[in-house]
Amino acid sequence: MTTVTDFKEAGFDSLFDELKWRGLIAQCTDEDELKQLLQGQPVTYYCGFDPTAASLHVGNLVQLLNMRHLQAAGHHPIALVGGATGLIGDPRQSGERTLNPKETVAAWAQELKSQIGRFLQTEGSNPVRFVSNYEWTGSMSVIDFLRDVGKNFRMGTMLAKDTVARRLNSEEGISFTEFSYQVLQGNDFLELFDRYQCVLQLGGNDQWGNLTSGLDLIRKVRGKAVQVMTSPLITDAQGKKFGKSEGNAVWLNPDMFSPYRFYQFWFNQADNQVVKLLKTFTFLSKAEIERLEQEVENNPGAREAQRVLAWEVTSFVHGEQAAQGAVDASGALFGRGALSDLDEQTLAGALQGLKVDDGKGGRAFARAQAGDRLVDAAVQAGLFSSVSEARKTIKSGGVYMNNERVSDFGQTLQEGDFLQGRFVLVRRGKKALGALERQ
Ligand SMILES: N[C@@H](Cc1ccc(O)cc1)C(=O)O
Secondary structure (H helix, E strand, C coil), X not given: CCCCCCCCCXXXXXXXXXXXXXXXXXXXXXXXXXXXXXXXXXXXXXXXXXXCXXXXXXXXXXXXXXXXXXXXXXXXXXXXXXXXXXXCCCCCCCCCCCCCCHHHHHHHHHHHXXXXXXXXXXXXCCCCEEXXXXXXXXXXXXXXXXXXXXXXXXXXXXXXXXXXXXXXCCCCCCCHHHHCHHHHHHHHHHHHHHHHCEEEEEEEXXXXXXXXXXXHHHHHHHCCCCEEEEECCCECCCCCECCEECCEECECCCCCCCHHHHHHHHHCCCHHXXXXXXXXXXXXXXXXXXXXXXHHHHCHHHCHHHHHHHHHHHHHHHCHHXXXXXXXXXXXXXXXCCHHHCCHHHHHHHHHHHCEECCCCCEECEEECCCCEHHHHHHHCCCCCCHXXXXXXXXXXXXXXXXXXXXXXXXXXXXXXXXXXXXXXXXXXXXXXXXXXXX
């Protein structure tokens, strides 16, 4: 893991100031009280993650970074996995969720737990503590739930929560199941307060209603004031949810989104976004980020800020070795390094984005075998719309196979052309890449 500095080394007077500067705080119960809490004796805080997929995505990374900053300052993190809430479904604007099978949710919960463990310190004086709300929710009877928990919640308050109100006013409405979600999350906070003196809950800004549900509950039944803090929902240059395109998320699991694509995702960020992202997604000091900001001004073509951003986030999430693999692959794919040096895993990861439509609604590598004509292969790989177009481009010297310029348009693929015995890389001009996998 990349070294994480505490707020002093990063150039700030307090942890609160650092989080503010990094754009990690959207709303909190009370700024002065939060500042005091973070500056005082170590406290216990928690953040929950629902197993709604097999992996976390870049949106969740913001919470993990917040948790990491607090941990670096000496506070005690609890990472809650929603073994119970994942079975119910937090109401979202787009409509009612489909319920996932219990075994699936349990398996995803395990995955999330091991992912989270890689971003937080698991040893030392304030290691992360893992809990699942299934522990106290799974075996609760309906009678106990309604008598002991439900009695403390008022319908008016529940109906007024943003997420609920919006759904109530939508055509689809909201089920009793999703409506009850806030009670479960509220009860989690109380449980963690009782068990571990947990006094602060973190979450994305869309969680405000759920966070305050626990805060109100603790005030009501224990007479104690706790705090909540949300982080802004990160959006891209178009104002859309960050890292989500056409229903596709930027996953943190390397099998679902390769480190190479992950690196490229950060490297391709626009100049007007990169500084904001450096602040939020890296642990670099204020001084270093200000220097990179100057570089964006003075020498945008060099893309140093993007390179540093991609390196920092990729090595934090996937480790330095995978980040180095992504850097090597970026060079090699575009002819600035030896393709044959890439191991099979790095190569396969780097080529992942070059899959083509498989005709069945999915994506797959175009297939080829020794003896196939290169022009046909290049069309298959999606680089040309016709063989004649491919021929013409070869004649004008614009086609490369494994980074070697192709001069003969009748050329066929040879056994030895398959990198790692598996892939052939075809390039059109400087930028357009295509890949073929051995049949
Ligand atoms: N509701 C949170 C996850 C969560 C679940 C239970 C909690 O106690 C806290 C948080 C989310 O959807 O992101």
